[in-house]
Amino acid sequence: MIAEFGQITLILALLIAGAQSVLPMVGAARRDARLMAFADRAALAQFILVLSAFSALTLIFINSDFSVQLAAFNSHTDKPLLYKISGVWGNHEGSMLLWVLMLSVFGACVPVFGKTLPASLKARALAVQGMIGVGFLAFILFTSNPFLRLNPVPINGQGLNPLLQDPGLAFHPPFLYLGYVGFSMAFSFSVAALIEGRVDAVWARWLRPWVLIAWCFLTIGITMGSVWAYYELGWGGWWGWDPVENVAFLPWLVGTALLHSLMVLGKRHSMANWTILLGITAFSLSLIGTFVVRSGVLTSVHSFAVDPARGVFILVLLVIATGGALSLYAVRAHVLRGGPGFTLISKEGGLVLNNLLLIAATVTVFLGTFYPLIVETFSNDKISVGAPYFDATFAPIMVVLIGFMGVGPLMKWRQDSWANIRPLILKFGLLISVVGLLVYLYGRSVLGAISMGVAAYLAVSTCVVFGRKIGFGKPGMGQRFLAQPGAVYGFFIAHLGMAIAMAGITSMSVWAKEDVQLLKIGAHMSVGGYEFTLEKMTPGQEENYQFLKGDVRVTKNGKTVTVLHSARRFYPVRQMITSEAGIQVRPMRNLYVGIGDGDAEKGWVVRAYTHPMVCWIWLGALMMALAGFVSLWERKR
Amino acid sequence: MKISLKALLPLFIFLALGIAFAVGLTKDPSILPSQLINRPFPQFELPDLFDETQILDNRDLQGQVTLVNIFGSWCVACGQEHGMLMKLAREKEIVLFGVDWKDTREKGMRWLERGGNPYTRVAFDEDSKLVIDLGVTGAPESFIVDKKGQIRYKHVGPITEDIWEHDLKPLVLELEQAP
Structure with missing residues (x-):
């Protein structure tokens, strides 16, 4: 019934x-x-x-x-x-x-x-x-x-x-969907505004909280997915540039651009065209995300429903929705009035650059994700685009973006002068060089040094902007600190979160160490200055699976740091084996062990990793999500 | 009505992408590349999964209609398919020839012990020798081979009741009528 x-x-x-x-x-x-x-x-x-x-x-x-x-x-x-x-x-x-x-x-x-x-x-x-x-x-x-x-x-x-x-994955799709679907509001209001022929500051201020909510949930959803992949898939990665990850990341990038252009529209009445197009694009990319996961068009671990009929249906929906909205835009774009002009060196200019860079980043990820599909369309080759492509294209764009992220907020609306910002830029340049040099002496990596320097610069410049807002060091600072609108705190937390995430990403890409070896009981291997010793393997039984648990003792300079437990689980109902990694989580580095196949005679496959600052990535991401919620808070006047 | 080229640009970009997508989608990876259809099954010599000393080759596919099924104990979707294969074997619908791919002998054998063995023969293809010749993109994949040892159909993904009844069974019945 x-x-x-x-x-x-x-x-x-x-x-x-x-x-x-x-x-x-x-x-x-x-x-x-x-x-x-x-x-x-x-x-x-x-x-x-x-x-x-x-x-x-x-x-x-x-x-x-x-x-x-x-x-x-x-x-x-x-x-x-x-x-x-x-x-x-x-x-x-x-x-x-x-x-x-x-x-x-x-x-x-x-x-x-x-x-x-x-x-x-x-x-x-x-x-x-x-x-x-x-x-x-x-x-x-x-x-x-x-x-x-x-x-x-x-x-x-x-x-x-x-x-x-897994609890992480149980709540991963709802958050992701809240984000995806939340952008439907941006879409609906963009289309409605095109029909109305009015895109103004009131519209932008009304839409902003919805885009913020969608963006925050999407951020949380992506972060949860990343954490889940880290501890559950057992390969010790936090981001694999897997198509299913990418299609969640695409609306996030555009959503970020949308948030910033909504801000300009709400405050300065300009960038209406951009905002409308970004609103349409954000939701279209959400639809593409749904389409990709649901159609199995790009095969990957996540696609559990491979059914072309469904894919075609969503594709048709996508064509009607996006095609319809963009046709409407083509017909109605002339009614959108541009706001007051601005020069390139101004806050608006910075935000336009930010938007362009975010769009460039989106295009980069989009091409990397769908290029294999397009190649397949015109030839019969199946190719795959891996992490090297993304590292080589996406990372530089992000570094440039962060370069502007540091200075942009320091500039005045409408018009600023080069002379005003030049002393700051010189100081920041000095900061990047000093931090970079120190990092280089410690970590011996040029890329790591540059990247860490830029992250430090972003953190410092964000603090400088916030300090200026509250008049740091002048009397009445406490009151001014409390009197700021939610958006200012939001800016502060989000940009600081970005700096923290970048530091984490940098050290994970440059200084993470890993090794795989066949270990018998009592044997050991050394990774990143730590000794990993396989002590024992114990079988057992749980509610819905059987397991084989391995204890790995980790020592440094002869002193025991921790004993990690990694397990292989066998689920009889699905005839499936999964591996549970053993992880010690610390602010500055994680120790990570995964146990694979093997037996007592030959030994077991043991993968050991040291992951410096990996938690910073998720901390930074969650700060960004938190910042979104903080920005929602409007002070009653 | 004023329509500027600039305003049309987003729509054009979208349409171009849409067309690429649509063409890509109709090129379903499960459709057999035409070069393999109605061609003889690639020459192969592979050891039996259960008995290393015994070599299986194309002769094992001659004389009857065979469903060649690529599987592996590591493959999730193969577990979904397994019940259906067991049913086919039980009801003697077709001869099943298994190819255990990228696996270890122990795990492959344990897998068949646990879930039952629907195959008359299982070849052990650890290094993807046969699988590469067949252009397999992932497990499970299945090929229908006629009495003369020619490939007649390729199916990508698990075989479900529905797929068997609608796509495979009619073809198998037809092929069995042929001399």
């Missing part, structure tokens, strides 16, 4: 979304207040219906109702409750339902929080939101229905991919 209930609520949601995409548009064109007001109610109704459908599916998973095909294929009675629930979105159908649920949440927020919006803008934006809803609800109902029944009913389910039985 629950499955049928869920099915019916989904169909009703589709019908309402259909009405929501047409009636408010008509209402806005005819200035009919009743038709426009329908949008509010439809958005709320859609949210309640989709939430019901999602709850129904969750209940099915919790009750282990294996007469529903999805639960039978993806759940198991032996699974812990947490993973029964996360199993709801640990598969294609359920994750799409989650996607639509998030969409309806954002949609429902418009009438709740948008009471001050112009009625026609709100109606049109909700209509666009309704159209996206129609597309994805139809996608679920016609190609990936989660409520299909199974006959005969199996005695037990087929479990969940054990790789996905």
